[in-house]
Amino acid sequence: MLLAAACAAFAACTANGDTPAAPATPTPAVEIYRAELAGRDLHLAGLAGAVLRRADLTAADATGADFSAAILIAATFRDAELAGATFDGADLRQADFTGANVAGARFEGARWGDTLCPDGVSSRLYLGVCPMESFGARP
Secondary structure, eight states: OHHHHHHHHHTOBOTTSSSBOSOOOOOTTOBOTTOBOTTOBOTTOBOTTOBOTTOBOTTOBOTTOBOTTOBOTTOBOTTOBOTTOBOTTOBOTTOBOTTOBOTTOBOTTOBOSSOBOTTSOBGGGGTTSOOGGGGTOBO
C-alpha cells in the first residue's frame, strides 16, 4: 500500500507498483518516511526534490533515477544499482551506500555527513565526503 502511494505521489511507477513508467516530472513537497522500496525497480524514476528520510532502497534498481535535491537522510542504498543516477544537491547525511554500484552516478553539491560510502567506510574518514571517483562515479 505504501509503495502504491509512493508511486502515485511520484508518478514514477505503473499501476501495479512494480515497473516504473518513463521519467516523471518531480512532485515537490512529497514526504514519505521509512519508504519500503527494497528490491524495487525504480529505473529512471523521477524523484528530484523528494523527501525520503530513512527510506529502504536495499538492492533496488534505480539505474538512471533522478534524486537531485532529494532529502535522503539515513536512507539505505545497500547493494543498490545506482549506475547513472543523479544525486546532485541531495542531502545524503547518514545514508548507507555499502556495496552499491554508483558507476556513472553524479553527486555534485551533495551534502555528506556520516555517510557510508560504497566500500563501507564512513565519509568522516574521507574528510567528509565519499570519494566517488574511486568507485567509478563522476564527482
